[in-house]
Amino acid sequence: xxxxxxxxxxxxxxxxxxxxxxxxxxxxxxxxxxxxxxxxxxxxxxxxxxxxxxxxxxxxxxxxxxxxxxxxxxxxxxxxxxxxxxxxxxxxxxxxxxxxxxxxxxxxxxxxxxxxxxxxxxxxxxxxxxxxxxxxxxxxxxxxxxxxxxxxxxxxxxxxxxxxxxxxxxxxxxxxxxxxxxxxxxxxxxxxxxxxxxxxxxxxxxxxxxxxxxxxxxxxxxxxxxxxxxxxxxxxxxxxxxxxxxxxxxxxxxxxxxxxxxxxxxxxxxxxxxxxxxxxxxxxxxxxxxxxxxxxxxxxxxxxxxxxxxxxxxxxxxxxxxxxxxxxxxxxxxxxxxxxxxxxxxxxxxxxxxxxxxxxxxxxxxxxxxxxxxxxxxxxxxxxxxxxxxxxxxxxxxxxxxxxxxxxxxxxxxxxxxxxxxxxxxxxxxxxxxxxxxxxxxxxxxxxxxxxxxxxxx
Ligand SMILES: Cc1ncc(COP(=O)(O)O)c(C=O)c1O
Numbered sequence: 274x275x276x277x278x279x280x281x282x283x284x285x286x287x288x289x290x291x292x293x294x295x296x297x298x299x300x301x302x303x304x305x306x307x308x309x310x311x312x313x314x315x316x317x318x319x320x321x322x323x324x325x326x327x328x329x330x331x332x333x334x335x336x337x338x339x340x341x342x343x344x345x346x347x348x349x350x351x352x353x354x355x356x357x358x359x360x361x362x363x364x365x366x367x368x369x370x371x372x373x374x375x376x377x378x379x380x381x382x383x384x385x386x387x388x389x390x391x392x393x394x395x396x397x398x399x400x401x402x403x404x405x406x407x408x409x410x411x412x413x414x415x416x417x418x419x420x421x422x423x424x425x426x427x428x429x430x431x432x433x434x435x436x437x438x439x440x441x442x443x444x445x446x447x448x449x450x451x452x453x454x455x456x457x458x459x460x461x462x463x464x465x466x467x468x469x470x471x472x473x474x475x476x477x478x479x480x481x482x483x484x485x486x487x488x489x490x491x492x493x494x495x496x497x498x499x500x501x502x503x504x505x506x507x508x509x510x511x512x513x514x515x516x517x518x519x520x521x522x523x524x525x526x527x528x529x530x531x532x533x534x535x536x537x538x539x540x541x542x543x544x545x546x547x548x549x550x551x552x553x554x555x556x557x558x559x560x561x562x563x564x565x566x567x568x569x570x571x572x573x574x575x576x577x578x579x580x581x582x583x584x585x586x587x588x589x590x591x592x593x594x595x596x597x598x599x600x601x602x603x604x605x606x607x608x609x610x611x612x613x614x615x616x617x618x619x620x621x622x623x624x625x626x627x628x629x630x631x632x633x634x635x636x637x638x639x640x641x642x643x644x645x646x647x648x649x650x651x652x653x654x655x656x657x658x659x660x661x662x663x664x665x666x667x668x669x670x671x672x673x674x675x676x677x678x679x680x681x682x683x684x685x686x687x688x689x690x691x692x693x694x695x696x697x698x699x700x701x702x703x704x705x706x707x708x709x710x711x712x713x714x715x716x717x718x719x720x721x722x723x724x725x726x727x728x729x730x731x
Pocket of ligand 1: 340341401402403404405431433434480482483484509511512531532541542687
């Protein structure tokens with residue numbers, strides 16, 4: 274039998290007979306069921322997520338809206354409710370509940386620091402969401418710019434990593450350069466990026482992975498290029514965070530933001546900044562709030578319960594290491610070591626889901642997939658797929674799927690720079706994203722539902 278590794282070669286042909294597609298898809302299904310990551314503890318994982326047991330019309334729903342917000346394990350729910358139940362308190366008081374609360378919140382900076390790859394817990398800033406934190410930083414950073422300066426944003430980014438910078442640039446009289454995309458697969462055009470960098474560039478803002486197409490951008494390379502012209506770098510890691518290990522030191526970025534509700538936590542934003550920058554750039558703040566990190570950048574009273582839940586989400590991911598088979602080498606049992614190991618295995622599992630999703634979607638009549646489709650390049654994408662049909666709006670298609678218990682998203686996903694560039698407005702795309710808790714059977718359900726919807730003889 275042909276392995277899934279060969280399937281990309283076959284699918285790169287533009288016209289493929291539908292019988293052949295069907296047979297290839299069934300081969301990809303048997304590939305998934307026979308050899309797919311036997312070491313990935315999928316059952317033990319799914320049992321921890323109450324949301325995954327939801328039923329509709331007597332059968333479980335298949336949830337593919339992780340790119341809009343992931344499901345949450347019971348341990349995160351517990352951490353949030355236990356914070357509210359037992360030590361709900363404001364910061365800095367002298368009594369027991371306040372001390373307990375302060376301990377949990379201080380520890381959360383360290384735990385999330387491990388998630389981001391920094392030992393400097395003070396450089397981990399919490400806030401309401403990535404958008405608000407980015408707007409806050411953009412206002413502070415924008416005050417250091419002068420007319421004639423330039424910044425670089427991309428056409429593949431979520432608007433939360435474009436508009437805050439464009440607004441700050443407008444206020445400071447700064448020129449905004451937009452990195453173009455390769456129209457054949459909507460990846461960033463690095464040559465265009467190179468040409469848009471200059472000694473006038475003050476900031477490069479780029480996403481680590483696109484929430485619309487699933488493309489992983491070469492951010493490490495882009496950061497190095499930005500630093501050659503002494504520009505600061507801001508990385509939007511919101512979409513990438515549930516799919517791969519973050520490491521701000523290895524990336525050498527100046528700032529990075531993500532959101533816990535995309536990586537199995539509650540609605541909470543996270544900003545990392547280099548200490549020297551967080552200390553030297555002055556945020557807008559109230560007089561009585563702290564003048565030192567991390568409080569310097571954390572305006573107003575925070576959602577303490579969400580911070581506790583965010584730390585629990587990181588602990589949940591690290592705990593998956595205990596479910597993996599023992600290795601021949603002694604395992605690194607630190608939280609960071611566990612996160613390294615979990616993400617290495619998680620990526621292998623998700624890549625197999627990607628293969629199955631890609632191969633399956635390509636068998637759906639009339640489908641137009643937007644993004645990388647080459648099987649040999651799956652390491653350049655996460656398992657988030659966007660597509661359209663010529664004669665059915667994304668909303669209509671998503672509604673039909675929802676009626677069958679298959680939950681996908683439709684619209685522009687706030688990745689407006691992309692949907693505008695790709696000519697996908699006003700409807701946007703249909704988007705399905707698989708996370709580490711999704712299964713080959715769920716993907717099969719999605720593909721079968723789509724094939725039926727499109728009149729394929731399933
Ligand atoms: C890639 C990306 N960046 C930024 C955001 C905005 O994050 P938040 O909802 O925390 O403001 C999102 C939200 O969907 C996203 O997917």
